[in-house]
Amino acid sequence: MALNKNILLLNTRQWGSRGLVGELVDESTVKKMILTFEKRSYKNQELRIKFPDNPEKFMEAELDLNDIIQEMHVIATIPELYHLLVELNAVHSLLGLLSHDNTDILNELTDIDTLHESEEGAEVLIDALLEGQVVALMVQNMERLDETVKEEADGVYNTLAVIENMAEFRPGLCTEAAQQGLMQWLLKRIKAKMPFDANKLYCSEILAILLQNNDKTRELLGEMDGIDVLLQQLSVFKRHNPATAEEQEMMENLFDALCSCLMLPANRDRFLRGEGLQLMNLMLREKKMSRVSALKVLDYGVIGPEGSDNCHKFVDILGLRTIFPLFMKTPKKMKKVGVSDKEHEEHVCSIIASMLRNLKGQQRSRLLSKFTENDCEKVDRLMELHFKYLEAVQLADKRIEGEKHDMVRRGEIIDDAMDDEFYLRRLDAGLFVLQLVCYIMVEICNAGVPQLQQRVHQILNLRGGSVKIVRHIMREYAENIGDGKSEEFKESEQKRIMELLENF
Structure with missing residues (x-):
């Protein structure tokens, strides 16, 4: 497909027989296309309202609308003309397509590579979509879709893609999106009793994106009992490895989301009450794939003065018996799952340092006695690490x-x-x-x-x-x-x- 700034020759194969075949697409063609789309969209809506129980009456209008939508996919390759969508008020009708399961065109219009081709055009479109409460509309639309029907499941996937594209182009909209019902929908979908599929994986990915460097979304997740949802979903992997690479990716996304959440002090307490420490301790002992990420979560849970309660609880649940064997010897299996010795040793040392900083009374004595047992072997290992990293530095x-x-x-x-x-x-x-x-x-x-x-x-x-x-x-x-x-x-x-x- 040859694209020369505002002019594009449409490929016959791609755009089918009913549309603009072999025509040049420029500003006036796009205007015509948008106006035709507006007319057909209005007509379709009118007939649907008039004959709600008689689909035959609006079938032709539906087909006409579908044809112009197919033609409009070409606009997604010319982001510098996006301003026309806004100027001709087509955004409202585009949002209306969500209720027709036509989410793929919005997905293409917001494709991240396309958005970066013309930042100006992209900004105009994103602003107009946000003004039209696009996220709230998309969430409402996903709630009514039945994912057991393939086309509707694809609609959910495309909708999530639009959200990801917009969040990547403008990270600032994550808070607003989460508050407009997206966080609640994602948590509900993640915990739904449905077989693992591409949509569940995508939900875990979007959730991790929403929580990145964002205390407001972390707080929102905590208030919605999201920590419990994450722990419940991850508990599956304490004794079983993920069945596929995709399921492993979902597991890692959920662990990333949990680590993000623990950066907010209020969520440390929710993690403690939700028995998150017990789950991480079990994972560390079970030696499954989840062990690597469980160590990282534990590190995030006990760090700083806000980690004090978690440190004391970890000693109470006999966590010292779990962490010190990992300190004495870096497991060979770690390398198999792509974790370096340095990364492993960093988390283990960070956990021990946090405990030394936070523990008081009997729990502190129990920690110190670990260093004296077996002729101070833990001190010998500590000094071995000291010289290893001193040399590297x-x-x-x-x-x-x-x-x-x-x-x-x-x-x-x-x-x-x-x-x-x-x-x-x-x-x-x-x-x-x-x-x-x-x-x-x-x-x-x-x-x-x-x-x-x-x-x-x-x-x-x-x-x-x-x-x-x-x-x-x-x-x-x-x-x-x-x-x-x-x-x-x-x-x-x-x-x-x-x-x-x-x-x-």
């Missing part, structure tokens, strides 16, 4: 220093943005895991158990390590605490880390 630092040297030689300025980029690269190379390992070292050395402090210092000396390096890593970590936290939290956390370092 030193290599990255060497590379970065070389790059900085070259930049200075070329007369380039290393500004704050460049420094931030270098810091992110160091974190990615292993600095983040190293910071967690050093934090655990410093915490256990301050625990009032002489045996632990002696062992840490003994191994540091034996392997040519240094207290100075650990202090430097922790100071750098303290300086970079932030990430949207309040200034008050930042200062108290920095002070706490500095106090730990004094006694290291």
